[in-house]
Amino acid sequence: MKNKILLVEDSPVVLKVLRYLVSQNDLFMPVLAKCYADAQECLEAHSGDFFAAVVDLNLPDAEHGEVVDLVLDKQIPCIVLTGNFDDDLRLKLLNKGVVDYITKDSRYSFNHVMKVLDRLEKNRRIKVLVAEDSSTSRLFIKILLQQYQFQVLEAENGQEALAILEQDSHIRMLITDYNMPLINGYDLVRMLRHNERFKDLVIIGLSAEGDSSLSAKFIKSGANDFLKKPFYHEEFHCRVNHNIEAQEMLQTIRDLANIDPLTKLYNRRFLFTEGESLYQKSIASDRVLSVVMLDIDFFKRVNDTHGHLIGDALLLEFSAYLVSVFPDEMISRFGGEEFCVLISTESSELTIQRFEAFLSEIKKMTFTENKITITCSGGMNCDMQPTLSQAIEIADERLYTAKNTGRDKFIFE
CATH class of the missing domain: 3.40.50.2300 (Response regulator)
Structure with a gap:
């Protein structure tokens, strides 16, 4: 709408x-x-x-x-x-x-x-946390942010702010005062920047104190920007919007390197960098990370019969459905019509059931305006290997066994 x-x-x-x-x-x-x-x-x-x-x-x-x-x-x-x-x-x-x-x-x-x-439209989906011990200042900042349609959360001190940030991974910006009880703003910034999880969190420091070195102190500790109180409405909005836009630009640059331009899934490069890191963390924590390779059967026929534009549309729709079924997993376009899914949150038995159900459902669906029906083949490896590359190699071998023995199969051992 x-x-x-x-x-x-x-x-x-x-x-x-x-x-x-x-x-x-x-x-x-x-x-x-x-x-x-x-x-x-x-x-x-x-x-x-x-x-x-x-x-x-x-x-x-x-x-x-x-x-x-x-x-x-x-x-x-x-x-x-x-x-x-x-x-x-x-x-x-x-x-x-x-x-x-x-x-x-x-x-x-x-x-x-x-x-x-x-x-304004983009800001409706952005959460901002305001950490400020003065209720008057906190309300003033909240009103300014809500004028620009941000979702605003509040904390009365650094300790409360830290707890909120730990609980809510969707917070994109922190605006923190310097002089707060329990944990001051400067120490809060330092603690956050030592945690890899908060590397992309935009942080703006605030202070009414007159020390001119405080702004440099904040920024050297990891803050993106600093404002001295009192500040003008326009200055505040300009700084907030500038920093949000800089973060979005950084994400766009990352996406160009890591996202497949057609399907909007992760690309092969991302899979072998971030996926490998995830795989090694699973090994270290003694957790199983299943690797599934999927391939659309006879995809070349789609391109030959309907043209490459329809083939691209099919890949896009298939990818969107794959994400809707496995929204919390790392999904990559491995190449062409082949996809890789890393699953770390369930038993191998449940993973097998979910993918068999997925392949069964795919056969009932039609794709693109041409109402094309397809089948898929899959291969899975759930035995932890020394590296992700080795696990992918095993899953890929099982995928090709499925394709060479009739297709429309899921082989997991």
Whole structure:
């Protein structure tokens, strides 16, 4: 379902530009209003349905920015787009709770509007932990983050923050004050950076203390950024968004190296690096890590009969189904129509049952718009070997035995 964006603008040209840009994003649907009365009518007709609003301050029937109050009263994130820059007015609007104040001084202004909307949509899935012993400061930071649609968790001290981070692996950012009881912010950062699990956690330090070396101390200990209190709304939002975007860029770079571009599964390179590390950890902890190799039978016939584009679509749909059945396992595209699955959370007997059920279900399904039916062959190794490569070699031999003895089989010994 698309997110409705209310666009309130009396200029037909500007409204047309905004409508076009918003329509280009598959996640958004523009709803147009040419004046305050239109905006009021739209809000009443679509109560609770709007994801955000982009509004002009000076409308024919509301010349003093009344539309901003109208939108904010409905608890809708509001972006102000205006032709006049007034610093006092900007501060007043930011204090009211608008997300951003953008002047219509060039075509890049409209691109910035779209960037803010895109950021708001992404932030809905991002958890931020605020560690701050002052309830007033913590509430202020929470409100600023919620204006940008972040999910906010709170901790009153470093020890509580550490416990929350240990329990919730989905937290992407920590904003921590320096001066806290039990564990201060600086020590909290050092503890987190010594744990490999938190290497990608974005950390922003805060402090009201006057020591100019504190920012360097925080960053040298592993923080991504530092803010001295009190800070401006815009500075806070810019720092938070900049650091989140830097983390996303880093993840994109990693994905280019580790993710198969077609299926979005891990690639062979990732399997033999991170998979090997996982395998060695299983050996060290005396846990079984089963290795399963899967191959789509007669896949060449699909390409020859229907073309490579349909073959690619089949691989994409097959991969998505494989992930839906085994969501917690490491799944890689080994090459072509061959896949590798590492399973560490269950007995070998249960693994065999699950894959036999998977292969049975695959035969009942159709793939792509051409309604193609397929079968799969598989081979498994559940006896721990010195290396993952050796375990894969055994599973691969069993896979090819399955293919050479009639296909549509799963061989595990």
